[in-house]
Amino acid sequence: MIRITVPATSANLGVGYDTLGMAVSLHARFTFERTDELEITGCPAEFQNERNLVYVSFVDALEAWGEEPFPVRLHIETEVPVARGLGSSSTCVVAGIMAAAALTDRPVTREELVSIATAVEGHPDNVAPAILGAAVCSFTPEGELPRCLRYEVSDRLRFVTIIPPYEVHTSDARKVVPQEVPLSTAIWQMGRIAGITRGLESGDAELIAAANDDRLQEPYRAALIPDYEAIRETCLEGGAKTLWISGSGSTLMTVTDDTIVARFLQVRLRRHFPACETHILTCDTDGAQIEYL
The missing domain is CATH 3.30.70.890 (GHMP kinase, C-terminal domain)
Structure with a gap:
């Protein structure tokens, strides 16, 4: 059994449209365990199935690595409100990918996690700070993986x-x-x-x-x-x-x-x-x- 904790994020930071994002101190926690049948708790009933974004991201990552998907017992506890601009979908995507790696003993770097999560989300402004922490400026050179510049944020703020x-x-x-x-x-x-x-x-x-x-x-x-x-x-x-x-x-x-x-x-x-x-x-x-x- 594993627990993955992912911070909420604030994208854009005003002037950094689709390029800047910052991780903040609200968190979502996801507990995963291999099981014989998919079981999801801690979220509305309409998302307690294979269409749950966490599980979709989990399956997509496994398939991208050539692994056969398998069911899990997933429990979600989150402080991050849905559809309010605090990166709730990114917490789900990041957790699913990290769980896929952990439950198959696949070593991954944070840079690889950012690349996979960006492919799912479409751009890295939320997923990059969710994975790396702090404030992050991201861009993707044509034909290359995302580049992420991490900035430590003063604890005075x-x-x-x-x-x-x-x-x-x-x-x-x-x-x-x-x-x-x-x-x-x-x-x-x-x-x-x-x-x-x-x-x-x-x-x-x-x-x-x-x-x-x-x-x-x-x-x-x-x-x-x-x-x-x-x-x-x-x-x-x-x-x-x-x-x-x-x-x-x-x-x-x-x-x-x-x-x-x-x-x-x-x-x-x-x-x-x-x-x-x-x-x-x-x-x-x-x-x-x-x-x-």
Whole structure:
């Protein structure tokens, strides 16, 4: 029996559309055991079958390695909400692939895990930090495997996370983003990506705030989140340095370098937005982990 723990992730980090992502301190835990018949617990009944994304990823990895799929007993315990922009699908994909390797005694590197998970997810912005931990900038050279640049995030930073009680589907969020942008917009983004990554490393919340001014996707996706403007105003008035949409939403994430500000802001948010779930998170630096039980 094995247990795999995978952190939630926040993709894009404002200006890093489809390139940046960060692992955060919410986790999903998956327990696997070989058995004679597939058994899945800990999730809604509609997913307790062979179409479960964890099991699909498990089977796909086995087949990619030339192994015959086999049934497992799978139990899921997760803190990561579904379809809220915190990488819930990536936790499932990563766990399935890692379990396939572990239960067949196949040695794999984190780089190989990122490559396989990227093939399943389509891009590495969530799966890379879920596997590697910390903040990651990813790109895939033509005809090559994904390249991942890992950035240690300062432990001074706190990420106050607001999760509204409604979904924003990735497919809808992608539809509203323009497929072509002016050269000036591309230039605007490039320098700010460097600013965000340096700010995360150094713990410079002022630098993060100055750099976090996206023109590629957030102005369009904000319209899909009814509470966006009200939450943003509440956060900035409450001492947060800046705010971004986590992944495709609906989760919003703010940044502060002061734990007291983070606590007071969480109280303020719970009072003004009682239907929203709020957390004070740190960056997860470990990434996906596996243990034998």
